[in-house]
Amino acid sequence: MNRRFSWFNATSLTLGFAFLYLPMVILVIFSFNASKLVTVWAGFSTKWYGELLGNQAFLDAAWVTLKVAVLSSTLATILGTMAAYVLVRAGRFTGRTLFSGMVYAPIVMPEVITGLAMLLLFIAIGLDRGVTTIVLAHTTFTMCFVSVVVSSRLVTFDKSLEEAALDLGCTPFDAFRSVTLPIIAPAVISGWLLAFTLSLDDLVIASFAAGPSSTTLPMKIFSSVRLGVSPEINALSTIMIGIVTVGVITASLVSKRSIARQRAEEQAAVRTT
Amino acid sequence: MAQPANRPVFAPWLDPDQKPLIRFQNVTKKFGEFVAIDNLTLDIFRREFFALLGPSGCGKTTLMRMLAGFETPTDGTILLDGVDQAPIPPNRRETNMMFQSYALFPHLTVWDNIAFGLKRSDMPKEKIPARVEEMLRLTRLEKFAKRKPHQISGGQRQRVALARSLAKAPKLLLLDEPLGALDKKLRQDTQFELMDIQEKTGTTFVIVTHDQEEAMTVASRVAVMDHGKMIQVDTPGRIYETPNSVYVADFIGDVNIVEGRATRKGDDRYAISWAEGQPEILATSTEKVDQGTKVYFAIRPEKVAIARERPEGRANVVEGKVHDIAYLGNISTYKVEVAGGRMIKAQVANERRIARRDITWDDPVFLSFTDTAGVLLLH
Numbered sequence: 001m002n003r004r005f006s007w008f009n010a011t012s013l014t015l016g017f018a019f020l021y022l023p024m025v026i027l028v029i030f031s032f033n034a035s036k037l038v039t040v041w042a043g044f045s046t047k048w049y050g051e052l053l054g055n056q057a058f059l060d061a062a063w064v065t066l067k068v069a070v071l072s073s074t075l076a077t078i079l080g081t082m083a084a085y086v087l088v089r090a091g092r093f094t095g096r097t098l099f100s101g102m103v104y105a106p107i108v109m110p111e112v113i114t115g116l117a118m119l120l121l122f123i124a125i126g127l128d129r130g131v132t133t134i135v136l137a138h139t140t141f142t143m144c145f146v147s148v149v150v151s152s153r154l155v156t157f158d159k160s161l162e163e164a165a166l167d168l169g170c171t172p173f174d175a176f177r178s179v180t181l182p183i184i185a186p187a188v189i190s191g192w193l194l195a196f197t198l199s200l201d202d203l204v205i206a207s208f209a210a211g212p213s214s215t216t217l218p219m220k221i222f223s224s225v226r227l228g229v230s231p232e233i234n235a236l237s238t239i240m241i242g243i244v245t246v247g248v249i250t251a252s253l254v255s256k257r258s259i260a261r262q263r264a265e266e267q268a269a270v271r272t273t
Numbered sequence: 274m275a276q277p278a279n280r281p282v283f284a285p286w287l288d289p290d291q292k293p294l295i296r297f298q299n300v301t302k303k304f305g306e307f308v309a310i311d312n313l314t315l316d317i318f319r320r321e322f323f324a325l326l327g328p329s330g331c332g333k334t335t336l337m338r339m340l341a342g343f344e345t346p347t348d349g350t351i352l353l354d355g356v357d358q359a360p361i362p363p364n365r366r367e368t369n370m371m372f373q374s375y376a377l378f379p380h381l382t383v384w385d386n387i388a389f390g391l392k393r394s395d396m397p398k399e400k401i402p403a404r405v406e407e408m409l410r411l412t413r414l415e416k417f418a419k420r421k422p423h424q425i426s427g428g429q430r431q432r433v434a435l436a437r438s439l440a441k442a443p444k445l446l447l448l449d450e451p452l453g454a455l456d457k458k459l460r461q462d463t464q465f466e467l468m469d470i471q472e473k474t475g476t477t478f479v480i481v482t483h484d485q486e487e488a489m490t491v492a493s494r495v496a497v498m499d500h501g502k503m504i505q506v507d508t509p510g511r512i513y514e515t516p517n518s519v520y521v522a523d524f525i526g527d528v529n530i531v532e533g534r535a536t537r538k539g540d541d542r543y544a545i546s547w548a549e550g551q552p553e554i555l556a557t558s559t560e561k562v563d564q565g566t567k568v569y570f571a572i573r574p575e576k577v578a579i580a581r582e583r584p585e586g587r588a589n590v591v592e593g594k595v596h597d598i599a600y601l602g603n604i605s606t607y608k609v610e611v612a613g614g615r616m617i618k619a620q621v622a623n624e625r626r627i628a629r630r631d632i633t634w635d636d637p638v639f640l641s642f643t644d645t646a647g648v649l650l651l652h
Contacts, residue, residue, distance in 0.1 A: 164376035166363040167341055168390030168441070182380045265379045265423040 024241060031234035038229045048235040058236060061220035065200060067131060068216060072138035073195035079139065080146025080195075081188055085176070087147075088154040106144045114141055115208030122209065129211030137209035138199040145198060146191035149255065153187035186258040193251035197244050283493060284508075285318035292355070294319045294445065294477050295340065300349035302335055302501075309335040310346070311501035322471050322478045324492035326485060326524070332501040333481045337447050340479065341370045354444060364393075369443040373450040375434040377422040383433050384409075384418040390441045408436040411470060428459050435467075439474060448480040452487060464490045485525050489513070497521050513573075519650050522571040527606075529577070529617045531570040535562045535649065543649060545570050548612040555588045558649040572647030574620035579607050580639050581632060587641035593617065595636045607632065609640055 005013075031049075035042030052058055087100050106114060118137040119129075127133055157180070165175035181188070203218040210219060217240065221233055285291040293316035302310040309332045317323045325333040338344045339351060342363030351358045353367065369390070377386050387408050391401045409415045412432040417425050422433065431451065438446055451467070452460045468491050471478050482488050488495045489509040496506040497520075505517045516522035519530055531554065533547030543562060544553035547570070554570055562568060583590060593609035596616065600623075607619045619640055632638060 158374060158376065160372045160374050160376040161378060163341075163343055163363070164370070164372055164378075164437075165389075166343075167366075167368075167370045168437070169364045169393035171364055174393070179378055183378075265421065 027234055028238045028241065031231065031238040033231055033234075036231060038231055038234065048231040049239075052232050052235050052239075055232065058217070058220060058232070061215050061217045064131060064134075064214050065217040068134045068138060068206075069196050069199040072135045072199045073142060073192050075135065075139040076143035076195040077146050077188060077192040080143040080191060081150050081184075083143065084147045084151035084154055085180075088151050088157075089159075103144055103147050106141050107148070109141075111141070111202075111204040115205040118205065119208040129209060130214045133209040133211065134206050134214060134216065137205050138195075138202060141202075141205060142195035142198045145194050146188075149191040149194060150184065150187050153184050157184065186254050190251040190255035193247050193254070197247040197251070200247070201240065201244055283320070285321070286316065286494065291318055293317060293352075294321075294354060295479075296352040297336075298350045298352070300336075300339070300346045300351060302332075302339065302344060303347045309501050310339075312349070313501070313503060315496065315503060315506065317477065317479060319477055320475055322468065322480070322491055322493045324488035324495045325479065325481045325498060326488040326495050327483065327498035328524075329483060331498040333498050334449060335501075336498075337370070337449055337479065337481050340445065341368055341447055342366050367444040368447055369438040369441055369445075370447040370449065371434050371438040371451050373453060375422075375430050375454075377430060377433055377437070379422055381421075382418065383414060383420055383422070383425070386422070386433055387437045387440050389437065394441055404440060408440050411439070411473070412436040427455060428463065431455060431463065432466075435470070439470070439476065442474070443476065445477045445479065448478060450482055451480065452482075452484075460487070461490075467491055489525070497524055515648055516571065516650070518652055519569050519571065522648070522650065527574050527618065527620075529572050529574060531572075531615070531617070533568060533570060535564070535566050535568045537562070537564055542644070543568075545649070548615070551591070551612045552589075554591075554647075555644040556647055556649055557645050560649070560651075562649060562651070566651065569650040569652075570647050571650055572642060574606060574618040575604075576642055576646040577617065577619040578641045579609065579619040579621060579632065580641070581636065583639050584641045588644035589642050591617065591640045593638055593640055595632060595634055595638055598632075598634065607638070609638060611640070 030038055030041075032044050032046060033041055034045035034047070083103050087096070087103065090096070115137070118133070118140065122129055122133050122136075161179055161183070162175050165179040166172065170178065201218055202216075203222055206216045206219055207222075210216065215223075217236070221236060224230070224233055295315075295317040297313050297315040300310055300313045301308065311332075313336070325336060327333050335344060339346055340353075340358075342358065342361065345359060358366065378389065381389065384405055387405045388401055391404055396404065405418075406415075409418055412435055414429065414432055414436060417429055417433075422430055425433070431454070435451070448467075452463050455463060464487060467478075471491075478491075480488070480491065489512075492509060494506060495509050495512050497504045497512065499520060505512060505521045507515075512521060513525055516525065522528045522530070531545070531547050533545035533554065535543045535545050536553070538544050538555070541557050541559055543556050543558055545556060545568060546553050556570055578584065578587070591611050593611040595607055596610045597608035599606040599608070603623060605621050605623055607621070609617050609619060611617055617640055
């Protein structure tokens with residue numbers, strides 16, 4: 001690199017990243033604070049992490065969150081993949097644009113409205129609010145993200161591979177299961193991870209859909225902060241930052257590397273040198 | 274042409290007792306308003322190597338996809354071995370297809386690609402490995418069984434695709450531009466390999482191609498298509514020597530077309546006046562042509578001789594001037610300007626070394642051909 005960063009570039013970069021990450025850095029640092037006062041540094045300690053493990057309320061919330069995240073992201077992946085498959089494969093039918101628009105609309109829909117709508121629905125059909133309703137609500141808002149990821153992979157998928165499978169004796173479902181799915185698997189996995197992280201840190205929609213016995217971790221954190229920030233919350237938040245970071249990085253690595261590799265292989269398989 | 278000389282002539286289409294393997298009966302296929310296949314009727318026989326030839330958009334691929342079951346005819350019926358194919362989905366048809374893109378499964382090895390169809394057939398599990406090995410041997414891929422498609426060369430992929438589509442021993446194998454992606458030399462080798470495999474397996478092959486040389490090389494019969502219609506269906510030799518229209522003559526190989534008016538000169542002999550003050554072209558035609566009809570006289574360049582002196586005893590002699598010479602190594606094509614600015618091409622095999630060629634640019638020359646060398650076409 002013979003082109004150096006100018007002072008201006010370096011400064012704006014520093015400012016930008018500081019703006020984005022300084023709050024989190026402070027949070028992470030103070031999670032290792034020995035003092036009970038969150039703003040006064042009194043030496044390094046991991047005791048709050050230990051204390052966290054003894055806090056049954058937090059552990060319960062964590063368990064609920066994990067259950068919700070796994071269930072809803074799995075459901076969202078199944079539904080989102082199906083939606084993507086139909087929208088990419090079904091060709092032109094009347095209302096196709098409307099349908100694809102409607103699948104993606106929840107991405108820009110304000111969460112408060114999604115949450116409120118879900119709440120009204122659950123009340124209307126008389127569904128008791130609890131883990132089930134949070135799972136349903138999370139599935140609804142994460143499946144469109146899965147759909148976006150999977151359909152971007154499907155549009156580059158060579159349709160003659162599916163035709164070849166049919167030609168060799170597969171039923172349409174068997175062709176999807178044994179040819180399409182293995183090939184688009186990285187995109188599906190990356191969609192699942194995305195849905196998982198989205199569900200993990202959602203507060204607004206979960207608050208609408210949750211019942212008394214089903215507090216998720218973000219909800220728990222939010223409510224305890226209203227009574228004052230404790231170092232335990234810092235520790236918990238640090239763990240969540242860790243999980244989400246790992247999830248997002250894995251998702252993008254899976255999609256970037258392995259989708260690119262697979263696509264290259266697929267193209268190599270259909271085209272000659 | 275595709276048949277070796279030591280075998281009895283293979284021509285089931287001439288035998289009225291033969292039952293066709295495939296029968297298209299008044300098949301029409303429309304995509305919206307666009308007519309891809311226009312009321313087409315065609316018989317293809319067992320063990321044939323049948324080529325569908327035509328420019329892109331002529332309907333040849335649609336015809337093949339209807340055989341595979343990926344498209345359904347708008348009208349008419351397709352029979353395979355006497356069975357109407359309309360209600361049968363692609364996965365239950367006794368046809369297999371080799372795709373233009375090969376469509377090898379990238380996540381499976383060569384071995385698994387070939388075994389893919391067998392695992393979904395009623396073949397007992399323990400017999401599958403033997404069949405896969407047999408296919409690998411047939412296509413000389415034994416060494417590559419454990420590789421993935423992206424780890425082998427284009428020619429090898431082409432053979433994997435062929436092995437995979439032949440593994441289930443289909444009644445009919447469809448090949449969609451199978452050699453399009455290969456370079457010329459490999460393509461020629463592969464053409465002979467295909468013919469060899471077709472003969473060994475005795476499978477009926479239907480190949481789609483836009484490459485006329487390829488169709489001529491491999492096929493027992495060639496169907497020349499245009500705008501969803503069959504223009505001519507015949508052996509490569511007859512397609513080349515006796516095309517039924519200017520379209521076919523022009524599509525297959527190189528041809529000179531001279532427009533003129535025909536005058537009957539006895540039995541099947543005709544004289545064609547084609548330019549003011551020029552001697553009429555003498556030609557024969559088995560088809561009856563009415564007096565004064567506008568006709569097209571088609572003659573292949575290699576049947577036109579070129580000389581500096583007026584040749585003796587030739588039915589047709591035309592004077593001209595060399596306009597251009599294309600030297601191709603084995604042959605040279607002379608583009609000769611004749612009366613009215615018309616160009617006629619003459620092709621000569623280069624039997625002599627280049628230094629001793631005696632005709633060059635702007636030389637006055639005589640073109641000559643016999644009265645049976647060309648054909649009279651009405652359209």
